[in-house]
Amino acid sequence: MSLATDAADKPTLYKRIRADIEKRILTGEWPPGHRIPFEHELVARYGCSRMTVNKALSELAQADLIERRRRAGSFVRRPQHQSAVLKIADIRAEITALGRSYGYELIHRKLRAATASDRERLGVKKAGKVIAIACRHSADNVPFAVEDRLIDLSSVPEAATADFVREPPGSWLLHHVPWTEAEHTISAVVADDRAAEVLDIAIGAPCLVIDRYTWRGPRTITAVRLLYPGDSHRLVARFKGG
Amino acid sequence: MSLATDAADKPTLYKRIRADIEKRILTGEWPPGHRIPFEHELVARYGCSRMTVNKALSELAQADLIERRRRAGSFVRRPQHQSAVLKIADIRAEITALGRSYGYELIHRKLRAATASDRERLGVKKAGKVIAIACRHSADNVPFAVEDRLIDLSSVPEAATADFVREPPGSWLLHHVPWTEAEHTISAVVADDRAAEVLDIAIGAPCLVIDRYTWRGPRTITAVRLLYPGDSHRLVARFKGG
DNA sequence: TTGACTTATATGTCTAGACATATAATCGTG
DNA sequence: CACGATTATATGTCTAGACATATAAGTCAA
Structure with a gap:
């Protein structure tokens, strides 16, 4: 048997980080306005470099799921019902x-x-x-x-x-x-x-x-x-x- | 004087690369299907590291303006009229x-x-x-x-x-x-x-x-x-x- | 209280490498 | 010629740093 042990071959790390955060937003665990952990906290949690979590957060920001503010942190945006x-x-x-x-x-x-x-x-x-x-x-x-x-x-x-x-x-x-x-x-x-x-x-x-x-x-x-x-x-x- | 030679404080480099490519696509200079220069060519042209051009191209790909194919290169996508x-x-x-x-x-x-x-x-x-x-x-x-x-x-x-x-x-x-x-x-x-x-x-x-x-x-x-x-x-x- | 100044800090951008991986292209072989 | 194996290569992901910069928060004086 090859190396595909459990679920599918896991996606790359930054995608996993992105998906983890997305899930918490979607389920409402992190409601609109909630501050997402700082990059350095995610770096510690996932044991990776800052560029990796930065890529995950940047994509979430580009998708309008979160908003990033210098010095303040990253925040869950409220759903944009007006845009479909x-x-x-x-x-x-x-x-x-x-x-x-x-x-x-x-x-x-x-x-x-x-x-x-x-x-x-x-x-x-x-x-x-x-x-x-x-x-x-x-x-x-x-x-x-x-x-x-x-x-x-x-x-x-x-x-x-x-x-x-x-x-x-x-x-x-x-x-x-x-x-x-x-x-x-x-x-x-x-x-x-x-x-x-x-x-x-x-x-x-x-x-x-x-x-x-x-x-x-x-x-x-x-x-x-x-x-x-x-x-x-x-x-x-x-x-x-x- | 620093190295900002001409126009106003230029946006960041990766944004300039992104905008340059976008413009050529928008004007039709690079029509759908056209192969965009390889990352290493853009690296040479802009004199920056590969991560920088990669970020520009990744964002264009996320916006569905280009399509990236391993080993083949990056290509201009045809306009997606069906998505607004x-x-x-x-x-x-x-x-x-x-x-x-x-x-x-x-x-x-x-x-x-x-x-x-x-x-x-x-x-x-x-x-x-x-x-x-x-x-x-x-x-x-x-x-x-x-x-x-x-x-x-x-x-x-x-x-x-x-x-x-x-x-x-x-x-x-x-x-x-x-x-x-x-x-x-x-x-x-x-x-x-x-x-x-x-x-x-x-x-x-x-x-x-x-x-x-x-x-x-x-x-x-x-x-x-x-x-x-x-x-x-x-x-x-x-x-x-x- | 208010406004101006300073400082700390989180994000923004960038580098010069590295290895992984999918796949187009090439080469050999039957 | 057809088809499988090999190779070359462009992208995908990642690191461990660096400096820039906007700004929240704190400090201090009027």
Whole structure:
């Protein structure tokens, strides 16, 4: 028999320290505001060097589980209910993850000079060209979401050469634009006649709306509105405690 | 003069290394998949020890900006659009932050033995007592949200002694229960007659729903449903890039 | 009491090494 | 060519120190 004696091969020491402290916080044994043992105390308790406990504490601080204050010590932070991690999966991934077949359909694609309302929606001042796209995503041939998108061509000139007939613009952008930042706004509306027709639902049915605004550095990339039938779609946000 | 040659007191070295790399990723100079210089190369470039560049790279890895692979190197990860930080503020804080006056009203509070549907909603198997609460939050005396909550008394026995007449249950729990985890589910519905009456909106108006399920370790704490008039409330989730 | 000054101390950062370990790449062999 | 064994190497973890620095706490004078 090899050397895996008991539980799994123990993780590294700093991870064990980190997990020990995390457990005491999670169970409430060390409530918010509680002062965690000083580094030199943990050094004594675990018989290791200060750098090792420092690494454990630094990671806990980066995860917002504790707060470190010079000369004072490290303290358990109070839970941040107001901050949760929202998973907004790529639509294709979301549908295939459910074991359903993904379908995509371009409704229209238009290249045009940015109108005033385009500029407002993209948050840019200068005139320029944009691509306006409407398309539909479906699962097992049932409409799943309708997408309404604007791409700023001055930020993504390559987009002019893509026709978006086979590949959804979201996936195309993901593969052609480097790292981006994004902001999502979630709201609820009732389906108007156009949405009702495209999604094959009743006029007045509740819909979940995600408006996603994406940019890189100071440059706007794209603004997109996704409309989901309210009874078939939910967003799940999980609080991240480490 | 010491060795701080140019600009202001530069941040610490590892932070500068981290920022340098981050910038190249953000601008797209190093696209997803690109191999970041090896630690020993960065050591040479910055003239520091390996621990210093290791700390910079470890933090970038913890922030999911890069991926580290033994023997292979460190690589820029592709943007994780599917993960965003959702701010779900405390309702009182949210309203007062808008400069409006906060109002709270208890509609009913009932202590009872858990019914089958209570147990299902809380995700517990054993019978026990619960508190069921309905209340309303308002801004400048206009209904803002209606709250429907279940508290598991076997997890939070002290809740039996709180009347929730002045203090909303969310805020009470925040101050009486240690660290918790939570899961939020967001969906859209139309107002039924009861919701329409409490929120003073039309029947059939769109509403945003947040279902929050909170627990600590294995113990369920509370399940709450918040219903917001769809035209007056939005959730904002910002992509966290580090 | 209050404000200015001093001191003690916990964290923040860094070094120049060390050994461990996973794995990409290479080499041999059937 | 296929596949197993070997090797090289980049990262992972750790040490025993060092000095820097912010700041809580104490000291002292106005």
